[in-house]
Amino acid sequence: MTDVIRTRGLRKRFGRTTALDGLDLSVTAGEVHGFLGPNGAGKSTTLRILLGLARASGGEATLFGRDPWAEAARLHERLAYVPGDVSLWPNLTGGEAIDLLSRLRGGKVGREEVRKQRDRLIEAFQLDPRVKGRAYSKGNRQKVALVAAFATPCELYLFDEPTSGLDPLMEQVFNREIARVAHEGATVLLSSHILSEVETLCDRVSIIRAGRTVESGTLAELRHLTRTQVTFVHVPGRERAIEAIEATHDVLIEHGQVSFTVDSDRVAGVLPALAALGVHGLTIAPPSLEELFLRHYGDAPEAAPPDPGTTTPTPAAQAASAAQAAPAAQPPHGRHAAVAEQTSPSEEASR
Numbered sequence: 001m002t003d004v005i006r007t008r009g010l011r012k013r014f015g016r017t018t019a020l021d022g023l024d025l026s027v028t029a030g031e032v033h034g035f036l037g038p039n040g041a042g043k044s045t046t047l048r049i050l051l052g053l054a055r056a057s058g059g060e061a062t063l064f065g066r067d068p069w070a071e072a073a074r075l076h077e078r079l080a081y082v083p084g085d086v087s088l089w090p091n092l093t094g095g096e097a098i099d100l101l102s103r104l105r106g107g108k109v110g111r112e113e114v115r116k117q118r119d120r121l122i123e124a125f126q127l128d129p130r131v132k133g134r135a136y137s138k139g140n141r142q143k144v145a146l147v148a149a150f151a152t153p154c155e156l157y158l159f160d161e162p163t164s165g166l167d168p169l170m171e172q173v174f175n176r177e178i179a180r181v182a183h184e185g186a187t188v189l190l191s192s193h194i195l196s197e198v199e200t201l202c203d204r205v206s207i208i209r210a211g212r213t214v215e216s217g218t219l220a221e222l223r224h225l226t227r228t229q230v231t232f233v234h235v236p237g238r239e240r241a242i243e244a245i246e247a248t249h250d251v252l253i254e255h256g257q258v259s260f261t262v263d264s265d266r267v268a269g270v271l272p273a274l275a276a277l278g279v280h281g282l283t284i285a286p287p288s289l290e291e292l293f294l295r296h297y298g299d300a301p302e303a304a305p306p307d308p309g310t311t312t313p314t315p316a317a318q319a320a321s322a323a324q325a326a327p328a329a330q331p332p333h334g335r336h337a338a339v340a341e342q343t344s345p346s347e348e349a350s351r
Contacts, residue, residue, distance in 0.1 A: 006025070036207045084164040086142050249263075
């Protein structure tokens with residue numbers, strides 16, 4: 001399938017700080033791709049380069065086969081972006097901000113259809129659109145950006161910690177909207193720290209560390225890299241037989257339970273031995289995304305430097321970017337440059 005997003009050997013330096021150090025990333029058309037990494041790993045810097053808000057120091061980055069730095073305005077018409085910290089124009093209501101972003105973005109869908117979608121999303125996210133931007137809480141500012149992003153259909157959605165500040169019920173609404181746009185054929189790149197969210201929504205996952213991709217693949221593929229947990233009820237007198245089972249690790253017998261781990265690709269070979277023992281209360285749990293994540297970060301020798309790309313753009317910048325892409329933080333591109341220069345909700349919610 002065609003890569004909507006593609007980076008090869010992507011590098012970015014801010015003075016003496018290296019934010020990206022040869023990052024490779026591929027996101028194919030129609031997939032929901034999880035983008036994981038701790039603060040400072042380079043996630044936000046990567047997104048800013050993909051949006052044309054920052055220029056790469058080296059390597060290659062393309063969206064839809066085009067250079068995001070050279071063709072930001074054109075590419076922004078095909079995507080939507082929501083950052084993790086949305087800022088709004090203080091004197092505009094939430095509804096006015098959403099309408100402004102929708103008009104800036106344009107699109108092939110008629111105004112009536114956009115209005116219906118907007119009203120449905122406002123109700124789903126339980127947002128009061130009459131409130132001024134200055135009076136919104138962080139969670140409600142996030143909702144404004146999400147409504148603006150989902151109200152107008154687009155080909156690509158870029159999300160950088162989009163559910164930050166949302167309660168669990170609103171996270172469920174977000175999950176449903178992601179499923180909806182994915183069903184409609186859109187491509188999604190979701191940067192998140194909420195591992196359960198990524199595990200639920202994403203077809204593939206890339207884990208980055210210190211500006212480099214350390215693992216990428218489907219959850220099924222990545223789980224083969226981590227051991228599976230096996231537990232069952234302990235019957236006294238079978239300790240030696242249990243320890244004799246091949247391919248087991250970390251055998252532990254306590255509180256009436258036996259537990260051990262086994263390489264995920266060798267689980268099938270362990271089952272006959274367990275059947276011969278007549279075990280009951282058997283539970284086999286595949287490794288979670290959290291375990292995969294901790295495998296790469298739990299032993300980090302040193303803290304990663306702060307990600308220079310995590311700065312929050314202002315509303316003007318967001319609007320600019322939003323007009324074209326989702327929210328942009330720099331006005332140097334095209335007709336929306338006048339509104340850009342921060343990363344306001346416009347920019348983030350744009351599309």
